[in-house]
Amino acid sequence: MLLKIHHRTSYHYEDAVFLDPHYFYLKPQVRAYLELKDFQIEVSPTPKGFTERIDIENNEYFQVWNHDKTDRLEVTVNSTILLQEVNLFNFLIDPPIQLNQEAVYDKSELAFLKPYLHHNLPSKIKSFVTSLAEQTHYEPIPFLSALLSEISQNWDHTVRMEQNILPVEKCFTSQKGSCRDLTVMLMDMVRAMGLASRFVSGYAYNPDLGDGHELHAWAEVLLPGAGWVGVDPSLGLFTNEVYIPLATSYDPANTMTVKGHYRGKVKSTLDTQVTISE
Numbered sequence: 001m002l003l004k005i006h007h008r009t010s011y012h013y014e015d016a017v018f019l020d021p022h023y024f025y026l027k028p029q030v031r032a033y034l035e036l037k038d039f040q041i042e043v044s045p046t047p048k049g050f051t052e053r054i055d056i057e058n059n060e061y062f063q064v065w066n067h068d069k070t071d072r073l074e075v076t077v078n079s080t081i082l083l084q085e086v087n088l089f090n091f092l093i094d095p096p097i098q099l100n101q102e103a104v105y106d107k108s109e110l111a112f113l114k115p116y117l118h119h120n121l122p123s124k125i126k127s128f129v130t131s132l133a134e135q136t137h138y139e140p141i142p143f144l145s146a147l148l149s150e151i152s153q154n155w156d157h158t159v160r161m162e163q164n165i166l167p168v169e170k171c172f173t174s175q176k177g178s179c180r181d182l183t184v185m186l187m188d189m190v191r192a193m194g195l196a197s198r199f200v201s202g203y204a205y206n207p208d209l210g211d212g213h214e215l216h217a218w219a220e221v222l223l224p225g226a227g228w229v230g231v232d233p234s235l236g237l238f239t240n241e242v243y244i245p246l247a248t249s250y251d252p253a254n255t256m257t258v259k260g261h262y263r264g265k266v267k268s269t270l271d272t273q274v275t276i277s278e
Contacts, residue, residue: 001082001083001085001241001242001278002037002080002081002082002083002278003079003080003081003083003205003244003276003277003278004078004079004080004081004276004277004278005028005077005078005079005080005081005203005244005274005275005276006076006077006078006273006274006275006276007026007076007077007078007079007272007273007274007275008074008075008076008077008272008273009074009075009076009257009258009270009271009272010072010073010074010270010271010272011072011073011074011258011268011269011270012071012072012268012269012271013070013071013072013262013264013266013267013268014071014266014267014268015071015264015266016069016070016071017069017070017071017262017263017264017266018066018069018262018263018264019065019066019070019073019260019261019262019263020065020260020261020262020263021063021064021065021260022063022064022065022073022258022259022260023061023062023063023064023258023259023260024041024043024061024062024064024075024257024258024259025059025060025061025201025246025247025255025256025257025258025259026041026062026075026077026246026257026258027039027041027052027060027061027062027077027079027246028079028081028202028203028244028245028246029059029060029202029244029245029246029247029248031245032086033083033084033085033086033241034081034082034083034084034241034244035081035082035083035084036079036080036081037080037081037082038078038079038080039077039078039079039080040077040078040079041062041075041076041077042075042076042077043064043073043074043075044072044073044074044075044076045066045068045070045072045073047064047065047066048065048066048067048068049063049064049065049066050062050063050064051063051064055254057248057249057250057254059247059248059249059255061247075258081244083241083242083244084241085240085241086240086241088238088239088240089141089238091223091225091226091227091229092225092226093140093141093223093224093225093226094224094225094226095224095225097140097223097224098138098139098140099133099138099139099140099143099193099194099195100130100133100138100193100194101194102194104194104195104224105196105222105224106224113196113222115250115251116191116196116197116198116222116250117191117194117196118191118250119187119188119191119192120168120188121168121188121189121191121192122168122169122172124172125168125169125172125188125189125192126192128172129147129189129192129193130192130193132146132147132150133193140195140221140223143193144190144221144229144231144238145238147186147189147190147233148186148231148232148233148236148237148238149236151182151185151186151233151236152233152234152235152236152237153236154175155171155175155176155177155182155233156175156176156177157176157177157178157179157182157234157235158176158177158178159178160177160178160180160181163256165180165181165184165252166178166181166184168184168185168188171184171185172185178217179216179217179218179232179233179234180217180252182233182234183199183200183217183218183219183233183234183252184199184252185233186219186231186233187199187219190219190221195221195222195223196221196222197219197220197221197222198219198220198222198228198248198249198250199217199219199248199249199250199251199252199254199255200217200218200219200220200230200243200245200247200248200255201215201216201217201245201246201247201248201252201255201256201257202215202216202218202243202244202245202246202247203215203216203243203244203246203274203276204216204218204232204239204242204243204244205242205244205276206242207278214272214274215246215257215272215274216234216243217234217252217255218230218231218232218233218234218239218243219231219232219233220248228248230243
């Protein structure tokens with residue numbers, strides 16, 4: 001499958017402002033099933049400085065800076081991506097593990113994984129997750145499948161334009177949330193069972209949406225031997241080849257597609273457009 005992605009992000013300011021350095025996480029990550037055939041990025045106004053870098057979690061990003069004031073900032077990305085069909089379960093968990101064991105990961109990995117395991121799950125949610133783990137005999141794949149099914153069937157997937165993420169307890173109690181909210185809730189749930197997880201920001205192609213595509217969020221869970229395995233609580237699925245990641249992190253804030261500040265007290269407005277077509 002060959003996809004073309006057009007993604008435009010525009011900021012408009014009430015008056016001319018000075019932009020501090022900005023960071024764009026807009027380049028699709030290369031995966032075994034994903035080949036980036038063409039990629040073009042255009043920033044307006046033309047920046048004085050532009051460079052491509054790699055962050056602490058191995059995400060590619062662009063750093064740009066300006067020296068003149070401006071009343072707008074626009075970044076447009078056009079990507080052409082070749083996707084190959086993937087077998088979701090073509091892996092072994094090696095060595096075999098059970099949930100909530102101290103030996104899920106090798107001791108040499110724990111220092112690195114500490115932020116990917118951190119959680120603060122309320123007791124009532126921990127009881128819910130523990131019960132689900134018991135029902136699936138503490139086996140990781142059956143547990144993840146059951147958890148995905150529970151969230152997708154019993155939590156409403158809503159659209160929220162606000163950039164904040166709901167507290168996990170509020171998302172759990174209200175049984176609704178955006179893809180970001182549901183993903184963070186799932187991350188804390190699997191972390192409570194001893195599995196490392198990280199947040200993924202990117203695109204999920206759905207041919208039925210037409211022009212209705214937006215950025216999507218899902219999670220990846222680290223399974224020994226198998227590496228990072230994608231799971232989407234919004235749809236209740238293990239992720240396949242139509243999931244195109246832009247950035248991953250233990251903290252959702254680190255995956256924002258545009259990061260940066262401007263100097264001044266004027267207000268700004270944001271407009272985005274994502275179009276994906278075969």
